[in-house]
Amino acid sequence: MADSVDVLGALKLVYTIYTISIMLLIAWFARGVVAPNGKPSVVKPSTFYGYVGVLVTVGVAIHILTFNKIPWVEIDFKRANIKADQTFNITVKDHKFTLPTDKLTIKCKNYVMFDVDSKDLTYGFGLFRQNNSLVLQMQVVPASDNQIMWQFHKNGTYHIVSTEYSGPYGGSEMTLKNAVEVIGCKENDKYAMLEKK
Amino acid sequence: MGFIRTLINGNEGGLKTDGLTPTQKVTLRAVIVGVLYYGLCAIEGMLMRAHAVSPIPLLEENSHYFSVMTVHPIVGIFGSTYLIVFGAFTFLVPHLMNKPLYSVKLANVTWMLIAGGALMSWLGGFIFHYAPLYTLYWPLPVDFKQYDAIGGLVFILGVALIMVGTLGFIYNIFATVFYTEEGHEKRAIKPLIISGLGIDGFLNIWYKMTGREPYSKEPAVSLPVVAIFRGTIDTFLDALVILTCGILILIYIIGDLSGLPMDYTAVNALLYKNFFWWGLDLIADGLVLIYVAGTWYLLAMLITGKKLYMQNIARAALLLELIVSWAVWSHHLLGDQGQPNMMKLISGEMVTAFELVTQGIAVFITLVTLWSARPLKMTMPLKFLLAGILGFMLAVPAGILQADMGLNRVLHNTQWIVGPHVHVAILVGLTMTLYSAIYILWPTLTNDVKIWSNKLANFHFWGQLIGGIGMGAFMGMAGMDGMLRRTLYLNGEYETYMMLAGLCGALLLAAWFAFLFNVIMSIGVRGLIGVFLPSKLKTRDLVPKPQEV
Numbered sequence: 001m002a003d004s005v006d007v008l009g010a011l012k013l014v015y016t017i018y019t020i021s022i023m024l025l026i027a028w029f030a031r032g033v034v035a036p037n038g039k040p041s042v043v044k045p046s047t048f049y050g051y052v053g054v055l056v057t058v059g060v061a062i063h064i065l066t067f068n069k070i071p072w073v074e075i076d077f078k079r080a081n082i083k084a085d086q087t088f089n090i091t092v093k094d095h096k097f098t099l100p101t102d103k104l105t106i107k108c109k110n111y112v113m114f115d116v117d118s119k120d121l122t123y124g125f126g127l128f129r130q131n132n133s134l135v136l137q138m139q140v141v142p143a144s145d146n147q148i149m150w151q152f153h154k155n156g157t158y159h160i161v162s163t164e165y166s167g168p169y170g171g172s173e174m175t176l177k178n179a180v181e182v183i184g185c186k187e188n189d190k191y192a193m194l195e196k197k
Numbered sequence: 198m199g200f201i202r203t204l205i206n207g208n209e210g211g212l213k214t215d216g217l218t219p220t221q222k223v224t225l226r227a228v229i230v231g232v233l234y235y236g237l238c239a240i241e242g243m244l245m246r247a248h249a250v251s252p253i254p255l256l257e258e259n260s261h262y263f264s265v266m267t268v269h270p271i272v273g274i275f276g277s278t279y280l281i282v283f284g285a286f287t288f289l290v291p292h293l294m295n296k297p298l299y300s301v302k303l304a305n306v307t308w309m310l311i312a313g314g315a316l317m318s319w320l321g322g323f324i325f326h327y328a329p330l331y332t333l334y335w336p337l338p339v340d341f342k343q344y345d346a347i348g349g350l351v352f353i354l355g356v357a358l359i360m361v362g363t364l365g366f367i368y369n370i371f372a373t374v375f376y377t378e379e380g381h382e383k384r385a386i387k388p389l390i391i392s393g394l395g396i397d398g399f400l401n402i403w404y405k406m407t408g409r410e411p412y413s414k415e416p417a418v419s420l421p422v423v424a425i426f427r428g429t430i431d432t433f434l435d436a437l438v439i440l441t442c443g444i445l446i447l448i449y450i451i452g453d454l455s456g457l458p459m460d461y462t463a464v465n466a467l468l469y470k471n472f473f474w475w476g477l478d479l480i481a482d483g484l485v486l487i488y489v490a491g492t493w494y495l496l497a498m499l500i501t502g503k504k505l506y507m508q509n510i511a512r513a514a515l516l517l518e519l520i521v522s523w524a525v526w527s528h529h530l531l532g533d534q535g536q537p538n539m540m541k542l543i544s545g546e547m548v549t550a551f552e553l554v555t556q557g558i559a560v561f562i563t564l565v566t567l568w569s570a571r572p573l574k575m576t577m578p579l580k581f582l583l584a585g586i587l588g589f590m591l592a593v594p595a596g597i598l599q600a601d602m603g604l605n606r607v608l609h610n611t612q613w614i615v616g617p618h619v620h621v622a623i624l625v626g627l628t629m630t631l632y633s634a635i636y637i638l639w640p641t642l643t644n645d646v647k648i649w650s651n652k653l654a655n656f657h658f659w660g661q662l663i664g665g666i667g668m669g670a671f672m673g674m675a676g677m678d679g680m681l682r683r684t685l686y687l688n689g690e691y692e693t694y695m696m697l698a699g700l701c702g703a704l705l706l707a708a709w710f711a712f713l714f715n716v717i718m719s720i721g722v723r724g725l726i727g728v729f730l731p732s733k734l735k736t737r738d739l740v741p742k743p744q745e746v
Contacts, residue, residue: 004607008677011604015617019591019670026587029564030575038571048507048561055557059550063601070603077538077602122334122466124532124610126681132690133679134607137532142336144467144535163610165683167343168259168328 001071001153004135005191072136072150075111079149085110092140093119095170097160099179106152108185113149118142123170124163127180129156129192137163152182156192207721208649214727219301220288220739221642225728227284227308228635228642232713234276234315235628239706241269246699252687262685263330264322267352270331273623274480275359276315280308281631282488283366285638286425288739289495290373292641293419296381297737299372303365310362314355321352330683332477333442335469336461339449346453349446357443360436367433374418374426392418393426398512405509416512420505421498423512424491427519431483434523438476442469467535475526481619482552483522485627487515489589490559492630496582497563499637501570506562518555525549528600532609541602549600556593560586577654581633584662588625591666592618595673612680616672616698624665624705632661632712641740649718653711660708667701 032038067073075082086106091098106112116125118140125146126137135158138148158181162174178194203211217225245265248256256262287307291298298304321327325348329338338349374393377384391397392413400412418426445464452459494505505511527544530536563586573579595617599608608614639648648654675694680686686695717725734741 007604008607011598012674012677015595015598015673018594022587022590023666026583026590029568030580030583033567033571033573033579034575036572040569040571042569043506043565045507048510048565051561052554052558055554059553059597060547062597063546063550066601066603072606073603076606121337121340122470128679131679134611136606137609138534138606139530139532139609141466141470141533141535143462143465144533146534148534161681163681164334165263165330165337167337167340168263168326169343 002069003154003189005133005189007070008133075149075151079113079147082111082149084113084149087113087115090114090116090125091119092116092123092125092162092174095121095162095166095174097162097174097176097179099160099176103178104180106180106182108155108182109151109153111149111151113147114138116140116146118146121166121170122164123166123174124161126161126163127158128161129158129189130194131191133191134163135192139164153185154187154189154192155182155185156189157181157194158192203649203718203721205722207724208647208719211719211721212643212646212724212727214724214730215733216644216741217728217732218734218736218738218741219732220291220298220304220737221644221741222728222732223301223304223308224284224288224638225642226305227280227287229725229728230308230312231277231280231284232709232716234272234280234312236706236709236713237319238269238273238277239702239709241265241272243699243702243706245269246695246702249686249695250692250699258326259685260326260328263328263683264326266683267328267330268319268322271318271356271359272315275311275356276319278485278623278627278631279359279363280311281635283307283311283363285631285634286370286488287366288638288642290370290422290425292739293422293495294374296373296378297739299369299376301737303369307362307365307369310365311359314358314360314362317355317358318352319355321348321350321355324348325351327352333446333473335464335466335473338446339453339461341453341458346450349450350454353443353446353450357440357447360440360443363432363436367429367436370425370429374422388413388417392416393423395423395427395512395516398423398509399516401509402513420508420511421491421495424487424494424515427515428484428487428491430519431479431487431522435476435479435484438472438479442473442476467533470530470533471526471536474529475523478526478529479522481622482525482549483519485622486522486552486556486559487518489585489627489630490515490518490556492634493559493563493582493586494566496578496630496633496637497566500573500576500579500582501566503566503570506565506569510558511562514555514558517551521548521551521555525552525600528596528605531600531602531605545600546602550597553593553597556589560590576636577648577658578633578637580658581629581636584658585626585628585630585633587662588621588627588629588665591669592622592626595621608676610681610683611676612672612682613676615682616669616676618669620672621665621669624668625662628665629661632657643720644741646719646724649715653715657708657712657715660704660711664701664704664708668698668705671695671698671701 088104123140125140127135140146157178160176160179247253287304325345327344327348397413397416404412524544525548527540528549531541531545671694675691680691
């Protein structure tokens with residue numbers, strides 16, 4: 001099952017290839033448009049309409065692809081109809097998270113609901129690995145539903161960090177180290193394992 | 198001595214400001230102040246970049262650091278981009294409509310209000326450390342436990358001044374399109390509106406499909422003016438939304454200052470966020486894209502001397518882009534779980550994906566128009582135009598990717614958003630397009646002053662291009678590794694990326710300095726000062742008659 005490391009790794013590769021291709025295309029165009037032996041040429045309307053068709057297809061296909069390949073999209077979309085195996089009610093006030101217990105322990109593959117309530121400002125709620133890479137996040141808006149459902153497939157220990165700016169002393173100041181632990185999986189999240197002392 | 202003389206008098210005699218018309222002067226004033234604000238924005242950016250690598254004493258206090266981050270986009274978007282764009286359009290619209298600007302006085306008031314408003318907002322951050330960031334998420338801007346209400350008052354009044362100035366620009370542009378100049382036969386409004394909105398483009402396509410003669414062989418409004426007309430509709434709506442939010446925040450500030458603090462829960466934070474983003478997004482996903490498309494079309498026509506490829510499609514696409522821009526704001530709320538899924542899906546993902554189509558059409562039409570006139574000479578306007586197109590070809594797909602419910606979960610609020618998307622779009626796409634326009638208008642606006650150094654102009658080009666793309670790329674890599682935007686990392690977590698991004702930022706700053714220096718050496722300090730003195734030519738003409746130069 002893909003996690004954010006896999007998804008972002010694929011994105012890094014795809015976008016890098018795209019970036020290099022586009023830069024080469026413009027470089028080729030710049031060379032060609034000033035080439036002394038270059039002759040004016042006309043592009044057929046059918047080429048133009050074909051190109052527009054490709055753009056529409058790509059624009060729509062990206063979302064269809066991610067809906068099918070990124071596991072959390074479907075869970076997020078259908079979360080109202082999925083029964084949570086574990087629910088954690090978390091509150092935020094005065095730039096501080098308050099958890100129901102000191103550490104949130106999650107069983108592997110359980111549907112977990114993080115229900116976060118802000119008592120004052122707009123915050124963010126994010127889980128981060130030990131190497132600071134992002135697992136999931138949502139906005140925490142006061143007087144609004146801030147629930148995110150997730151399924152973990154790897155063991156690991158994660159930090160809770162506010163992913164939204166809430167004043168000069170929000171953000172990285174709002175971090176709960178090693179506040180979430182996932183247990184019972186066959187596989188470890190290698191970037192989320194605590195170093196053995 | 199030769200250097201000092203050139204610095205004071207300009208290249209080969211520099212800018213003779215006595216020969217500039219009031220319209221030329223007002224355009225140059227807005228553009229010059231806009232370029233100076235760009236420099237302030239770049240310096241702010243470098244200060245933050247330096248602080249991200251190694252903490253600097255000036256930004257030691259978090260409140261100061263984030264107040265710089267708050268004013269950075271205000272200075273960049275309004276102080277710089279708005280002034281340069283509005284200045285250029287103040288000249289271009291009457292030029293393309295072949296009639297004088299409706300009011301030079303109003304144009305002067307406009308740039309002064311925007312410049313003054315940007316300065317005032319900047320002071321709100323610099324003096325009072327007011328730091329709710331430009332997104333102003335409710336109730337942060339009225340959280341007076343964290344901020345001084347006076348700072349809020351100064352900042353918000355500054356933004357209000359900018360918006361009033363913006364309304365002045367809008368009035369002047371629409372009035373210029375519609376008014377009938379003295380001694381001219383009365384202009385009919387209906388064809389101007391139909392053409393301004395691009396409906397004639399649709400009708401021409403429809404008439405062609407049904408085997409009829411074109412609805413309009415010679416449109417009443419030229420294509421670049423259509424883009425300016427359309428973009429200005431978004432500019433108007435955006436100004437109304439920002440003004441409304443400003444008034445709301447002002448009410449709370451006045452309540453606090455008068456000892457009658459009000460309950461901020463009276464405003465629904467999610468509803469406010471929707472409203473605010475709807476308006477704010479009309480800048481990024483509305484007027485910027487539309488103005489840029491129009492500018493590309495104009496540049497392509499001026500560089501090639503040819504008509505635009507697929508004119509009717511271009512006109513129709515601009516109208517489509519306007520409508521799309523009204524319905525895409527939900528992509529900013531994909532991480533908000535209270536936002537209905539259907540809005541995320543339709544507005545946030547699907548309609549947003551149409552920006553790939555509308556911007557892709559603009560890219561294609563511009564490139565094909567250029568290709569149809571081969572061989573061209575690699576002039577500064579062409580060079581910068583191609584770089585501007587490259588910038589948007591990189592930044593728009595980055596935006597489409599982050600406007601995906603799956604990817605947004607791990608990209609939202611990371612450096613990816615502000616790197617490959619925002620900064621590449623602004624620094625490479627938008628700014629290099631604007632430089633292209635500045636270079637192409639330069640001879641007309643300065644009565645043919647010669648650029649002092651082509652080498653410096655080339656350094657400016659490569660510095661802006663490599664610096665912009667490089668900075669965006671390293672920020673994007675940091676973002677994919679989990680680095681949040683709007684968060685200070687002072688323990689060296691992303692140090693390598695930040696150092697590389699910092700080097701690219703330094704290159705950008707050097708490029709700006711090279712451009713500014715080149716401009717001053719070309720027009721001379723005397724010319725620079727003279728631009729801000731009243732015009733000696735009492736004329737409504739856009740450019741002086743030959744004997745007046």
